[in-house]
Amino acid sequence: MENPSTKHTPNVDIELENYSIIEKIGEGGYGIVYKAKQISTGQTVAIKILKFKEIPDQKSIKQQIARFDRETKLCAEINHPNIVKLLDKGFTANQEPFAVFEYIxxxxxxxxxxxxNGLSADETGVLMGQVLDALVAAHAKGIIHRDLKPHNIMVTQTGTRSHIKILDFGIGIFTHDFRTDDYKDITLTHEVIGTPAYSSPNS
Structure with a gap:
């Protein structure tokens, strides 16, 4: 979850039990991601804190928190080497929900x-094979990502081999057979889901 172009100084106003914020490493439509250290173990982690959209009313706050909670549930359902692993979750001192992921x-x-300036056919095949393996595992659990794009795929090197991790299930959903009764209640209306340039034509 590291993107050097988005690094910033630490936000000292964030108070998290058992975690020390190191620096901000990313920001999206639904959350801000920080590099942090788990105090009890010394492990480096990535912490995503919910970023409320605009000036929310109580109903919107409830929906956004429920959606954030849904993301953590989606991630907790999947154990796959090519999908970022959820480690912990909780609330900040200001009652903002956060999720702790392995740091990539x-x-x-x-x-x-x-x-x-592009990738070779061989390298593309290696990376896309891993992406497809991860998606098969997610779909087997009834989970659809809904915003898969190059920005949400991290690439690391293990020796000479490239290894990918899929990030950000923030707008992911369970397929129809796996949905809970509150699905419609936590889906915000009048909202474009996903990134238009990477969305299917019928989205």
């Missing part, structure tokens, strides 16, 4: 493609 040191697939 590397670069996004988007940055890798830009750096090398």
């Amino acid at each position: 040191s590397g670069q996004t697939l988007k940055d890798l493609i830009t750096l090398h």
Whole structure:
């Protein structure tokens, strides 16, 4: 979950029990991600804190917290080497929900493609094979990502082999057979889901 272009100084206002914020490493439509250290173990982790959209009313706050909780449930359902692992979750001192993920040191697939002005057919095959393996595992659990794009795929190197991790199930959903009764209650209306450039034509 590291993207050097988005690094910032630490936010000292964030208070988390058992975690020490190191620096901000990313921000999306639904959350802000920080590099942090788990105090009890010394492990480096990535912490995503919910970022409320606009000026929310109580109903919107409830929906956004429920959606964030859904993301953690989606991640907790999957145990796969190519999907980022959820480690913990809780609330900040200001009652903002947060989720703790394994920290991935590397670069996004988007940055890798830009750096090398494209990828070879062999390298593309290796990476996409891992992406497909991860999606098969997610779909077997009834989970659809809904915002899969190069920005949400981290690439690390293990020796000479590239290894990917899929991030950000923030707008993911369970398929129809796996949905709970509150599905419609936590889906915000009048909202574009996903990134238009990477969405299917019928989205």
